[in-house]
Amino acid sequence: MRKKYLSASFLMISMIILTGCAQLKPLKKPIEPLETFVPQNLDSESQDVKYVPKIKSFVIILDASASMEEEFTGTVNKGHSKFAVAKDILARMNNTLPEIDINSALVTFGHGFLKPLDKTFVVYELTKHSRGLLEDALNGATVPQGSSPAGNAIKDAKNLLLTSGGQNAVILVSDGEQLIGSPMAKAQDLKEMYGDRVCLYTIFVGNTAEGERELGDLAQEVTCGFSVTADEIASSDDMADFVKKVFLTATQKQDIDSDGDGVYDKDDECPDTPQGAIVDSRGCWVVKGITFEYKKWDIKEEFNSNLSNIVDILQKNPNMYIRIEGHTDNIGSMEYNIDLSQKRAQAVKNYLVDKGINESRVSIAGFGFKKPIAPNDTEEGRALNRRAEIVPIK
Incomplete structure (x- = not known):
């Protein structure tokens, strides 16, 4: 009887201690909404120049691997997942890009450990671009899981651009971590096939110096293009500058x-x-x-x-x-x-x-x-x- 009493007393004391610890454990601070972004209006009739497309098509490659679920420690939208920050940066780009006659495609990689390690997904093939098209595709993007076959996604972009003439662009958004599928070799293949007709731009949305260096090296492997971080193009002015460099040519209105x-x-x-x-x-x-x-x-x-x-x-x-x-x-x-x-x-x-x-x-x-x-x-x-x-x- 005494043993039963002691056991019950011990159980009750343990529950009190655990409950107290649970009460003392600090609650996780709720994540603030994504920052409001007001895009610069490159369509404005009041400007002295008119922007026309300098490329025919562009392909976005979005990293949807497991590491993108981690918290972003940079400046823009700090505390959100890297994946949420990546999609937000692309949304800022999409809303800044004026309505021009251009084609776009979206490829993602990283789709769960139960899928093949080299799995990529062509969300939509080259299609006449509109803001609504990309916005809907980003909103429906898969939850980040699995490995990072970035090389295979670059290969997808190379094949998608076979139907596009003129100048084109590939935009890779990633944290640069544990990229597989020989991305450097695939970037070389891109250069060998298209030369200076295709530029590779990388946007680093990550927390490690190694990841940033990886994306910088990828961009340098192709004839033209460059690498930036999410923080460097987050503001309205900086994003407008990025969009102009990648997509547009300024024409004086008197020459239009x-x-x-x-x-x-x-x-x-x-x-x-x-x-x-x-x-x-x-x-x-x-x-x-x-x-x-x-x-x-x-x-x-x-x-x-x-x-x-x-x-x-x-x-x-x-x-x-x-x-x-x-x-x-x-x-x-x-x-x-x-x-x-x-x-x-x-x-x-x-x-x-x-x-x-x-x-x-x-x-x-x-x-x-x-x-x-x-x-x-x-x-x-x-x-x-x-x-x-x-x-x-x-």
Whole structure:
């Protein structure tokens, strides 16, 4: 009986001690939310330059191995897992990158110890990039587990870029720890296949000097590219600088030809002409080569090759509607010239309809001599004013 009493007393005392220890154990401080990031607006119309892509495609390689679950001891988002910091850095990059015509792909590596050690995962292949595409992919990224076959992921990037011409980029985000799959040899393969057409950029999100050195050596193995740390590109200005270096070329706005018609925007009086349209010095879509004779509106046979350009554009753009605008010199009354300019516009329309263009897609207008493009006090000027122009209707 005494033994039972002592045993019960011992058990009770032990529970009190354990409970007390549990109460004395400090509670783990909750992790603060990820830092707020306000990206620099590289789309701004107020800037003196316009940014255009300098690469056709980029492939992101994201380290999702077990070591990325460890707490990040750097500055940006300190206390969060390295994986959370890595995804946040990529989100900052994604939100800073302006909406440009470029392709992207995402590859991850590290998918659990029960999977093969060389396992990688192509989250999505080269696709027209959008912020939403990458954002959704990052939000759905796997929980970090397993080994770090970075070399195999670099091989994946090399194969993904086979379908992309021009300049391209590979961006590896990792802590650089225990990388396997011969990443240095795979980086050399990347260089041998593409030369300076593919640059390798590494972003170090880790806690060890060895890991940082590993990523730096990888970046140097390829013809172009560089290595940075997450802390070095965390701010709005620093991330904008990174995005410019990797993705963009700055073009002075006065040297920009947005519609590709050969006339700079600053001189273009008719923006948004369709691709392939023949324009004059003002950037306006004209019936090139046709200057009507005095008091005439007939379409001569030698005009046909120039008019076929309009037919070709309309056939390639079946949803496009146009207006043919007729013009005259200033000889004669306005009433007479309005009628003459309408006849000139109608003659062009008749040609297009005869070539199979639905007449509902073509309207006409006559302006007489209201809109001269040259002085009417010389024969050369008057000849230029006897013209027809094409205006796309949105």
